[in-house]
Amino acid sequence: MNNNAWVLSYLPPRCKELGCKWILTRKMKLDDIIDKYNSILVIQGFRQHEGIDVFDTYALIVRISKVRLLLACVATHNLMVHQIDVKSAFLNGDLDEEIYIKQHEGFMMPGSENKV
Template identity: 70%
Template sequence: MKVDGTIDKYKARLVIQGFRQKEGIDFFDTYALVARISTIRLLLALAALHNLVIHQMDVKTAFLNGDLDEEIYMKQPKGFVIPGNEHKVCKLKKSLYDDMLTFGTDLEEVDKTKKFLSSSFDMKDMGEAEVILGIRIRKGNNGISISQSHYIEKILKKFNFENCSPVSTPIDPSLKLLPNKGSPVS
């Protein structure tokens, strides 16, 4: 999606599952195609603190480029299950990744980095970052502001509530809530 909510392009994601994980070692590790929101927020905070420019690029053929250092298996994707081999898994030969952010204080150096990456990989330069993981990024004179308005608008549209009127919170937002002790309310 573009910042204005219109469709930029359609994408399909292949999601893998960690069959090689061992309890007590990496059982709770998540191997995902996207960064954690907390990581993105940290990077944005550092960018604001150091007055960095933030540009976004997309690796067009990402899954063809990254070699793996470990064995990773995944279930056969729905619609691609080989008859007679339903219980077998696929071994990945290449890593899967997608968008990337480039940070810098000097726009000329950021452009050099982007040109270098584009010389090694088939990349789409998306320019200054505007939206990542549903977070809208706005850079101003006073730093960087982020909001999830883009994500909220997308969810409202998905459930046909985009024309709803906003209302005030029905409770004092400064009120501290306490855990329920299980006692009935009288």
């Protein structure tokens, strides 16, 4: 709520509410001491149907032969290669759509149990 990540509202007609769950993990140091705790709220988007609820869902996959070809071209033409972390780019992307999720466990606002 402090981050203004969501607003409680009634579910609009013909919209589907999605479930969610918390993924809790521990980051450990080399000597098996807990460094920090991480928590991620994950929306269960597997209930959506392509063409009805979701459009253009895909993940780019690169074959190792394409990577070898790219590196061969780089070596041949004396070019530079830069690497990026696409996992964090995907996870931190902005949504253009409105997503309606059920209030997750531990959040239920008193008096607003019917809202999403």
